[in-house]
Amino acid sequence: MRILRFLLLKEFSQIFRNKSILALIMVMPVMQLIILPMAADYEVKNINLAIIDQDHSTYSQQLITKITSSGYFKLSGYDNSFHEAFQYIESDKADLILEIPQNFERNLIRENKQHVFIAVNAINGTKANLGGAYLAGILRNFNADLRLKLIGNTKLNPSPTIEITASNWFNAYMNYKVFMVPGILAILVTMIGGFLSALNIVKEKEVGTIEQINVTPIKKYHFVLGKLIPFWILGNVVFTIGLFISWLIYGIVPLGNLSVLYVFIWVYLFAILGFGLLISTYCETQQQAMFIMFFFMMLFILMGGLFTSIDAMPSWAQVIAKFNPATYFIEVMRMVILKGSRLRDILPHLIKVMLFALVLNTWAILNYKKTT
Amino acid sequence: MKEVVIQTEKLTKRFGDFIATNEITFDVTKGEIFGFLGANGAGKTTAMRMLCGLSLPSSGKATIAGFDIYKKTEEIKKNIGYMSQKFSLYEDLTVLENIRFFGGIYGLSNAQLKSKSEALVTELGLDKEAKKLVGSLPLGWKQKLSFSVAIIHEPKIVFLDEPTGGVDPLTRRQFWDLIYKASDKGITIFVTTHYMDEAEYCNRICIMVDGKIEALDSPTNLKKVFNTNSMDDVFYQLARGAKRKE
Numbered sequence: 001m002r003i004l005r006f007l008l009l010k011e012f013s014q015i016f017r018n019k020s021i022l023a024l025i026m027v028m029p030v031m032q033l034i035i036l037p038m039a040a041d042y043e044v045k046n047i048n049l050a051i052i053d054q055d056h057s058t059y060s061q062q063l064i065t066k067i068t069s070s071g072y073f074k075l076s077g078y079d080n081s082f083h084e085a086f087q088y089i090e091s092d093k094a095d096l097i098l099e100i101p102q103n104f105e106r107n108l109i110r111e112n113k114q115h116v117f118i119a120v121n122a123i124n125g126t127k128a129n130l131g132g133a134y135l136a137g138i139l140r141n142f143n144a145d146l147r148l149k150l151i152g153n154t155k156l157n158p159s160p161t162i163e164i165t166a167s168n169w170f171n172a173y174m175n176y177k178v179f180m181v182p183g184i185l186a187i188l189v190t191m192i193g194g195f196l197s198a199l200n201i202v203k204e205k206e207v208g209t210i211e212q213i214n215v216t217p218i219k220k221y222h223f224v225l226g227k228l229i230p231f232w233i234l235g236n237v238v239f240t241i242g243l244f245i246s247w248l249i250y251g252i253v254p255l256g257n258l259s260v261l262y263v264f265i266w267v268y269l270f271a272i273l274g275f276g277l278l279i280s281t282y283c284e285t286q287q288q289a290m291f292i293m294f295f296f297m298m299l300f301i302l303m304g305g306l307f308t309s310i311d312a313m314p315s316w317a318q319v320i321a322k323f324n325p326a327t328y329f330i331e332v333m334r335m336v337i338l339k340g341s342r343l344r345d346i347l348p349h350l351i352k353v354m355l356f357a358l359v360l361n362t363w364a365i366l367n368y369k370k371t372t
Numbered sequence: 373m374k375e376v377v378i379q380t381e382k383l384t385k386r387f388g389d390f391i392a393t394n395e396i397t398f399d400v401t402k403g404e405i406f407g408f409l410g411a412n413g414a415g416k417t418t419a420m421r422m423l424c425g426l427s428l429p430s431s432g433k434a435t436i437a438g439f440d441i442y443k444k445t446e447e448i449k450k451n452i453g454y455m456s457q458k459f460s461l462y463e464d465l466t467v468l469e470n471i472r473f474f475g476g477i478y479g480l481s482n483a484q485l486k487s488k489s490e491a492l493v494t495e496l497g498l499d500k501e502a503k504k505l506v507g508s509l510p511l512g513w514k515q516k517l518s519f520s521v522a523i524i525h526e527p528k529i530v531f532l533d534e535p536t537g538g539v540d541p542l543t544r545r546q547f548w549d550l551i552y553k554a555s556d557k558g559i560t561i562f563v564t565t566h567y568m569d570e571a572e573y574c575n576r577i578c579i580m581v582d583g584k585i586e587a588l589d590s591p592t593n594l595k596k597v598f599n600t601n602s603m604d605d606v607f608y609q610l611a612r613g614a615k616r617k618e
Contacts, residue, residue: 002476003476003479005476006472006473007477009473009476010462010465013469014462014464014465017505018464207458207463208458208459211454212454212456215425215426215452215453216474371427371428372426
């Protein structure tokens with residue numbers, strides 16, 4: 001115990017003396033939580049639309065007004081021929097072209113039928129898909145209005161339609177940020193914990209101070225605990241700052257009990273710090289540790305369900321996601337914060353993360369050799 | 373007969389096909405200053421790392437302070453101090469913090485820590501620098517501090533791996549004063565060096581060539597055997613036969 005106290009004292013003096021690390025720990029969560037959720041947004045706005053209106057009629061004007069007033073589209077071109085409009089797509093100024101043919105209004109009224117043409121620039125898949133869908137939606141809506149106007153009340157001319165009423169649970173306004181912020185915070189804590197623990201020990205190897213430690217009668221688990229505990233505390237600090245920021249800026253208040261989140265993060269931090277430790281036992285230089293950690297962080301971020309739903313991944317990818325501790329953390333964050341899950345609900349996650357912590361730390365201690 | 377504190381028998385370390393130290397056998401007695409000489413790559417550091425329990429031997433036997441080098445590495449570590457080639461105190465801790473930390477993990481009590489660190493700071497003349505970061509000290513002071521920290525727990529043996537490399541002659545003299553003081557207290561000194569004047573300060577020296585011990589005796593006797601009056605010459609005569617390049 002006494003030895004551990006000396007190790008902790010040393011570790012904390014070093015951390016508090018290293019101003020850049022300290023700033024990183026404090027500033028990184030704030031900046032990332034402010035910037036990332038604003039930018040990482042699935043909702044597509046500002047779709048550039050080029051319109052070819054060959055009709056110049058009241059109806060075509062009405063349609064164009066309806067589209068532009070939806071707020072999703074920006075009119076980037078207004079032309080007379082497809083050839084002209086296509087140049088907008090080629091020069092990347094337009095994502096969509098809507099072609100309203102000649103005699104649009106006349107055909108609508110006389111023949112009750114008219115085609116419009118949409119061309120989609122599919123290089124940016126998400127934008128193209130959603131843009132096309134939005135535009136189709138607006139057209140459907142326009143269509144319904146027209147029917148009403150031309151045919152009159154449907155009571156007199158019954159044509160069966162299904163109207164859909166949906167209600168969104170747990171995130172009533174489908175606010176993308178409410179969904180993203182807890183996930184980003186999870187990744188943030190993972191990154192800070194993983195990198196700090198991996199780099200710190202490798203630094204001692206690089207500088208040579210670990211030699212001096214290895215000739216002392218200090219026990220392996222003393223040394224490892226002396227490294228884990230300071231970063232565990234720092235991880236908790238970062239997590240708390242993150243929760244505070246998400247409340248302050250996004251007004252996110254966990255529906256569930258905060259203590260459930262903390263119980264989980266306590267165990268989770270041991271898992272992720274153990275992982276950093278394990279990497280450090282295999283590396284000789286900070287550069288190696290950095291690259292290996294980076295490789296795993298990419299996996300953690302992209303295969304942890306932060307941006308893409310795990311259920312939608314191919315089954316082999318789902319297997320990888322199961323071996324990713326960040327998966328469970330991101331899920332638990334969303335469960336507790338959005339859904340108000342209780343300890344009982346997250347217990348399976350907690351147990352899995354405990355296993356991670358146990359395996360990774362044991363492995364790290366076994367692989368840390370005082371004698372080579 | 374004096375107490376033997378280091379005893380090795382055919383101690384060998386192989387790295388693949390390369391034999392870094394080849395069947396070295398020697399005894400070191402209590403309080404002795406034992407010099408270990410050899411060209412770069414002769415196997416000095418490897419030998420020392422084995423004796424400190426940092427590296428496991430490939431074959432051979434050795435006991436340090438009466439403890440077996442294979443089975444009792446942790447017991448050995450309680451009884452030795454070590455100062456590596458590379459400066460290995462924490463540069464981002466102050467002089468006092470380093471002393472307290474290493475004293476602390478060797479299990480010194482608070483009272484001992486207090487008196488030891490005061491005595492040490494005064495002895496090294498570091499009163500003004502006690503609260504400065506070690507990284508800001510000149511190399512010579514760092515090395516003296518490093519040595520004092522290595523013997524803070526009053527070990528039976530202290531291993532010094534090229535402790536005075538890159539240090540000015542004056543500081544080297546002061547450093548050797550510290551070594552003599554420690555030796556007077558009964559601490560056995562095991563030191564590697566490239567400086568032949570330092571070799572003269574040792575009670576006995578051992579010269580390694582290509583992983584083998586080529587000569588082992590007191591400086592006076594060695595000079596007699598090799599029929600010369602300088603240690604430099606003894607070293608050249610032996611090292612010239614070396615086949616290994618650096």
